[in-house]
Amino acid sequence: MSFINYASREINCKIVYYGPGLCGKTTNLQFVYQKTAPDAKGKMISLATETERTLFFDFLPLSLGEIRGFKTRFHLYTVPGQVFYDASRKLILKGVDGVVFVADSQEERIDANIESLENLRINLKEQGYDLDKLPYIIQYNKRDLPGAMSVEELRRELNTTNVPEYEACATTGEGVFETLKAVAKLILIDLKKGK
Amino acid sequence: MSNPTLVMYEEEFQEVNEVIGRLLKEANAKVIFLVDKNGQLISGVGETERFDTTSLASLTAGNIAATGGLAKLIGEKEFSILFHEGEKDNLHISIVGGRVILVVLFDNRSSLGLVRLRVKKSSEELSAIFEKLMKKSEEREKRGSSDFPFAEITDDDIDNLFS
Numbered sequence: 538m539s540f541i542n543y544a545s546r547e548i549n550c551k552i553v554y555y556g557p558g559l560c561g562k563t564t565n566l567q568f569v570y571q572k573t574a575p576d577a578k579g580k581m582i583s584l585a586t587e588t589e590r591t592l593f594f595d596f597l598p599l600s601l602g603e604i605r606g607f608k609t610r611f612h613l614y615t616v617p618g619q620v621f622y623d624a625s626r627k628l629i630l631k632g633v634d635g636v637v638f639v640a641d642s643q644e645e646r647i648d649a650n651i652e653s654l655e656n657l658r659i660n661l662k663e664q665g666y667d668l669d670k671l672p673y674i675i676q677y678n679k680r681d682l683p684g685a686m687s688v689e690e691l692r693r694e695l696n697t698t699n700v701p702e703y704e705a706c707a708t709t710g711e712g713v714f715e716t717l718k719a720v721a722k723l724i725l726i727d728l729k730k731g732k
Numbered sequence: 733m734s735n736p737t738l739v740m741y742e743e744e745f746q747e748v749n750e751v752i753g754r755l756l757k758e759a760n761a762k763v764i765f766l767v768d769k770n771g772q773l774i775s776g777v778g779e780t781e782r783f784d785t786t787s788l789a790s791l792t793a794g795n796i797a798a799t800g801g802l803a804k805l806i807g808e809k810e811f812s813i814l815f816h817e818g819e820k821d822n823l824h825i826s827i828v829g830g831r832v833i834l835v836v837l838f839d840n841r842s843s844l845g846l847v848r849l850r851v852k853k854s855s856e857e858l859s860a861i862f863e864k865l866m867k868k869s870e871e872r873e874k875r876g877s878s879d880f881p882f883a884e885i886t887d888d889d890i891d892n893l894f895s
Binding site: 538539540541542543544545548549551579580582584593594596598601602604605607609612624625627628629631632718721722725726728729 | 772791885
């Protein structure tokens with residue numbers, strides 16, 4: 538649910554990075570944070586455990602510039618990926634405008650990917666959203682690892698609805714901005730339709 | 733979608749700012765913020781430049797969401813007031829009209845009792861403004877009124893953002 542403020546001429550949108558534990562959601566945000574000019578970003582907040590596992594969420598506010606005199610701002614959130622944090626995960630999805638599903642390309646994580654994707658659908662449904670109607674894209678992360686499955690295999694398992702997909706290596710930043718741009722664009726096109 | 737887009741117009745924005753500006757004085761507070769339940773900052777008055785308002789908004793909404801989850805687990809609808817006491821500064825957080833979050837930051841020049849009392853009165857006024865705002869948005873939507881700034885944007889406009 539975006540927030541349009543005519544008084545301050547701003548549009549705010551919320552993007553959520555979802556995916557199984559250790560798939561690289563936080564790493565995606567960290568890379569965006571590192572590579573963004575200081576005037577275009579706010580502080581990145583990570584509510585994490587002492588071992589740097591996300592406990593509640595990471596948050597990164599970004600401003601992209603103006604469209605027709607309106608400042609466009611995107612608030613990037615990640616969810617905690619570990620299975621037992623489901624109650625927290627649901628909360629982060631409230632008011633979401635677009636979703637990036639970050640999949641771990643390693644073969645041994647395929648079941649975790651599938652489980653997380655099902656969990657995403659269920660949790661969205663609980664909030665009254667339908668994943669197929671939301672701006673939604675998939676990122677195949679960790680393409681650099683030797684145990685990575687082929688994109689065709691991943692697509693067959695995870696992208697049955699044929700949404701836009703991007704290959705990435707979040708630690709080096711490959712594909713990170715492509716993913717972000719793609720989802721931001723889908724959200725703006727959605728707004729244009731006046732949904 | 734489960735929630736319509738929150739739209740804030742000039743007129744209501746001024747009304748909101750009047751109410752929280754008055755509350756700031758009457759409650760002897762340092763800063764007051766209004767935040768959408770999804771974490772978007774709506775407005776703020778007082779010493780706002782001293783604080784990272786965007787982060788504050790996001791964490792407040794996370795806080796309310798988490799305590800809301802706790803409330804449901806024990807069979808409550810929500811906890812409508814949260815109070816955080818610090819060594820110098822305190823936070824009084826309350827839900828207004830079931831939809832927005834009012835955050836009052838105050839120190840020992842004020843007191844919890846005073847803040848609670850003044851917040852209660854202002855909450856009623858704010859509720860009324862937000863209700864009016866919701867009706868206005870709904871009516872505009874029904875009329876198909878096209879003052880929506882994004883209806884006219886082109887693909888080029890969107891591409892330019894990323895160039």
